[in-house]
Amino acid sequence: xxxxxxxxxxKSQISxxxxxxxxxxxxxxxxxGILLDKIKDDRRDAYSxxxxxxxxxxxxxxxxxxxxxx
Numbered sequence: 001x002x003x004x005x006x007x008x009x010x011k012s013q014i015s016x017x018x019x020x021x022x023x024x025x026x027x028x029x030x031x032x033g034i035l036l037d038k039i040k041d042d043r044r045d046a047y048s049x050x051x052x053x054x055x056x057x058x059x060x061x062x063x064x065x066x067x068x069x070x
Contacts, residue, residue: 012053018046019056023063030067040064 002010022043029035043064047057 011050014051015053015056018051019060022046022060026060026063026067036064036067 022039025039026036029039043052043057043060046052047054052060
């Protein structure tokens with residue numbers, strides 16, 4: 001069994017990894033609005049399933065918005 005602290009650390013590490021994956025996907029799809037919309041949907045789904053923390057979710061919202069404006 002793992003402690004609550006270990007669980008919280010694991011959850012945080014998973015969220016960080018998901019954020020890194022989504023950031024790379026956004027960076028590689030700059031200029032492709034359809035792909036950015038798909039990433040946005042995937043990101044929202046990951047957040048709703050608890051795979052992304054609120055902090056990482058908000059950072060990715062900014063990243064996608066910035067990429068769409070460029």
